[in-house]
Amino acid sequence: MDRSTKFTLGETVNVQVLQEIQDKFSDATGLAAVIVDSEGNPLTRPSNFTRFCKAIRSTAKGLERCINCDDQGGRRRQKPSVYQCHAGLTDLAAPIIVHDQYIGAFLGGQVLISQKEYDAKENMYQCTKDLDIDKEKLTAAFHEVKVMPKKRIQAAADLMYIMSNYIVEIGAANISSNLLMEEMKAKANLEAMLRATELKALQLQVNPHFLFNTLNTIARLALLEGAAQTQEVVYALADLLRNNLRDMDDLRTLSEEIKLITDYLTIQKVRFGERIRADIDVDPQLTNTKVPALTLQPILENAIIHGLERKVEGGKVGIVVRRQDDQVVISVVDTGVGLSPDKIHEIFQAETRKETHGQTTxxxxxxxHKRIQHYFGKEYGLKINSVLGEGTTVDIYLPYQFQTI
Structure with a gap:
């Protein structure tokens, strides 16, 4: 790794992923939050910003001070810090450092710490007296700022540290994955190497230590707050990722794959509600059918994200598993927007993997298709039938003799 290479946060981690992490943090803690680049400039849309801070940022001088304060807050330490911003509010920050390079910070706060014998309003007036902002407007906005105990703010800072480390892990894995892909393109046996390393790259996307600690923390919070649905989704996500982090080279049973997509559908049900309806119908005699790891989830994910999500009214997706002579056929059927014949041809003729919008794998x-043929032979794999505006059927063909253990 060339340490002189300059990375930016926006290029290292998908901004939409950063936005989702930030929004969830803000929802969980009630604090304002934003993720900034190495210069202190906002990279994400601010979450839960106070009216007071919006007023400060409405002036050129106030905005400049906020950016400088955010920049300095992120660079303060290797660990999260709690500090007073230039306008007198309490903020917290956790730096994002990849390969010893500071590429940004996770920032939150915009609150006041409850303290005895401390005139927070007078301190605010002194900090902002040279800003051209109406005093009555500023005072009214200041009265809306939350007052929190120091322990709660420190707990939020600790959670922010976990989140920032998760971002670091994603960034480091993405950098390593990109460099690895560039090196592999220079080798003769590109297709075989891509198949093997692409599956391993899935396991490098996150560090299980940080991820499962975070999920367990959220699940415990959900239990304490009586949020049963949140707890169910967190556990489903944990099971989903735990399965995805297993050895990808091993064949799995169909029942294991069905459990995986059941967890996936639990999460999507919360996201889409009644817009997406799913049904799974499996012949009980075929549950021990051997399949490559992560066979069903990418197909189901494609049906939902590229087929059903694009329809305002949503639709249905069904998975049917039946025996057909000496084959096991798994059909994934959706009522989505469909695919053109040219698009289907393009899918099977593609020589390089194109960017997809799948959110898990x-x-x-x-x-x-190629992994199934790698394990079982050219006579097996995928077939796609689709009608634009009506839906798509993906049939997965597997050998029946592999269904016993």
Whole structure:
């Protein structure tokens, strides 16, 4: 790794992923939050910003001070810090450092710490007296600022540290993955190497230590707050990721794959509500059918994200598993927007993996097709039938003799 290479946070981690992490943090803590780049400039849309801070940032001088304060707050230490901002509020920050390079910070706060014998309003007036802001407007906005105990703010800072480390892990894995892909393109046996390393790259996306600690923390919070649905989704996500982090080279049973997509559907049900309806119908005699790891989830994910999500009214997706002579056929049927014949041809003719919008695996249909043929032979794999505006059926063909243990 060339340490002189300059990375930026926006290039290292998908901004939409950063936005989702930030929004969840803000919802969980009630604090304002934003993620900034190495210069202190906002990279994400601010979450839960106070009216007071919006007023400060409405002036050129106030905005400049906020950016400088955010920049200095992020650079303060290697660990999260709690500090007073230039306008007198309490903020917290956790730096994001990849390969010893500071690329930004996770910032939160915009609150006041409850303290005896401390005139927070007078301190605010002194800090902002040279800003051209109406005093009555500023005072009214200041009265809306939350007052929190120091322990709660420190707990939020600790959670922010976990989140920032998670971002670091994603960034480091993405950098390593990109460099690895560039090196592999220079080798003759590109296709075989891509198949093997692409699956391993899934396991490098996150550090399980940080991830499962965070999920367990959220699940415990949900239990304490009586949020049963949140607890269910967190546990489903943990099971989903735990399965994805297993050895990808091993064949799995169909029942294991069904459990995986059941967890996936639990999460999507919360996201889409009644817009997405799913049904799973499996012949009980075929549950021990052997399949490559992560066969069903990418197909189901593609059906939901690229087929059903694009329809305002949503739709249905069904998974049916039946025996057909000496084959096991798994059909994933959706009522989505459908695919054109040219698009289907393009999927199977693609020589390189194109960027997808799948949110869990990033594996495409072609990858699943080639892995099935790698294990079982050219006569097996995927077939796609689709009608634009009506839906798509993906049939997965597997050998029946592999269904016993």
């Amino acid at each position: 990033g594996l495409g249909i072609l990858n699943v």
